[in-house]
Amino acid sequence: MLYFCTPNLSHTITKEMAKKKVSKKAAQKEELQNVGEILTRSEQFIENNQKSLLVALLVIVVVVSGIILFRNSYMGPKEKEAQEMMFRGEQYFAVDSFELALYGDDYEFIGFEGIIENYGITKTAKLASAYAGLCYKHLGNYEKAIDRLNKLNAADIMVSPALTGAIGDCYVELDQLQKALPYFERAGQSDNDLLAPIYLMKAGRVYEALGKYDSARGVYEKIKKNYPLSQEGLNVDRYIERTRLQKK
Numbered sequence: 623m624l625y626f627c628t629p630n631l632s633h634t635i636t637k638e639m640a641k642k643k644v645s646k647k648a649a650q651k652e653e654l655q656n657v658g659e660i661l662t663r664s665e666q667f668i669e670n671n672q673k674s675l676l677v678a679l680l681v682i683v684v685v686v687s688g689i690i691l692f693r694n695s696y697m698g699p700k701e702k703e704a705q706e707m708m709f710r711g712e713q714y715f716a717v718d719s720f721e722l723a724l725y726g727d728d729y730e731f732i733g734f735e736g737i738i739e740n741y742g743i744t745k746t747a748k749l750a751s752a753y754a755g756l757c758y759k760h761l762g763n764y765e766k767a768i769d770r771l772n773k774l775n776a777a778d779i780m781v782s783p784a785l786t787g788a789i790g791d792c793y794v795e796l797d798q799l800q801k802a803l804p805y806f807e808r809a810g811q812s813d814n815d816l817l818a819p820i821y822l823m824k825a826g827r828v829y830e831a832l833g834k835y836d837s838a839r840g841v842y843e844k845i846k847k848n849y850p851l852s853q854e855g856l857n858v859d860r861y862i863e864r865t866r867l868q869k870k
Contacts, residue, residue, distance in 0.1 A: 735750075790825075
C-alpha cells in the first residue's frame with residue numbers, strides 16, 4: 623500500500639511547489655509593476671512641476687548663500703569690532719571704574735551700553751550685558767542691574783551661577799527677600815563647588831530673615847552634606863543650631 627501512495631504524494635507536493643513558484647513570480651511581477659507605476663508618477667510629477675521645483679531649489683540656494691554671506695561679510699567684522707571694544711571695558715571693570723566701563727571714555731571706547739546698542743546681534747553684546755549688569759549692581763542701581771542680568775539666558779554666559787546670584791543680591795538690597803530666594807537657590811544648584819555653597823548660605827539666611835527656620839535648616843544641612851570642606855561648610859553647624867533654637 624505504501625508503494626502505491628508514495629508516487630501520488632510526491633506528485634502532489636511537486637504540484638504544490640510549482641503553484642507556489644508561480645504565485646511568487648506573480649507577486650514579484652505585480653510588485654515590480656507597482657514600483658514602475660510609482661516611478662512613472664514621480665517622473666510625471668517632476669515633469670509637470672519642474673518650474674516650481676526649480677524655483678524652490680533656487681530660493682533655498684539663495685537663502686543659504688545669503689546666510690553664509692551675512693555671517694562672513696557682516697557678522698564676522700561686527701563680532702571682531704565688538705570684541706576689541708570689550709577688551710577696553712574689561713580693563714576699566716577690573717580697576718572698579720564702573721562708570722567708564724558702562725558709558726565709555728573720551729576716546730574711542732563706547733562703553734558696555736554702547737556695545738549693547740551698536741552690536742546687539744553679536745555674542746559679545748551678551749557678554750557686555752552681563753558686565754553692564756554687574757556695573758549697575760556695584761553702582762547701586764539695582765533695578766537696572768536686574769533688568770540687564772535678567773535678559774541673559776543661563777546658556778549665554780559660562781559664569782551664569784554668579785550672575786544668577788547677583789540678581790538675588792540686588793533683590794536683597796531692594797529688601798525684596800522673597801524675590802531673591804529663587805535666584806540664590808538656582809545659583810546654589812550649580813555644579814560649581816566654590817559658588818554653590820556661597821549662594822546656598824545666602825538662601826539659608828534669607829529663609830531665616832523670613833522666619834522660615836525649617837527651610838533654612840534644610841539648606842544648611844545640604845551645605846554640610848555636599849560641601850563639608852568649603853568655608854561655608856566648616857562653619858555651618860552654628861547656623862544649623864541657631865535654626866533649632868529659633869524654632870523653639
